[in-house]
Amino acid sequence: CFCKFNGTSRRPRLSVFCSGKQLYAVLVDDQNKKCLFCGSTLQKSMRESHDKGTCSTM
Numbered sequence: 001c002f003c004k005f006n007g008t009s010r011r012p013r014l015s016v017f018c019s020g021k022q023l024y025a026v027l028v029d030d031q032n033k034k035c036l037f038c039g040s041t042l043q044k045s046m047r048e049s050h051d052k053g054t055c056s057t058m
Contacts, residue, residue: 006030 007013012027027037 009034009036012036 005013007028007030009029012029015026015028017024022041024040026035029036
């Protein structure tokens with residue numbers, strides 16, 4: 001079964017990709033064709049919080 005998911009500004013779609021070494025996440029508003037947030041463990045702030053074993057809020 002193929003399902004299509006659409007994100008809105010009130011309820012964005014979360015897309016997550018895990019490679020062998022990194023984690024990537026994107027919040028997408030499909031109706032307005034905008035990326036609301038993108039981040040990965042390649043970013044210094046996320047790497048530092050991950051190294052400490054804590055979660056950071058953004």
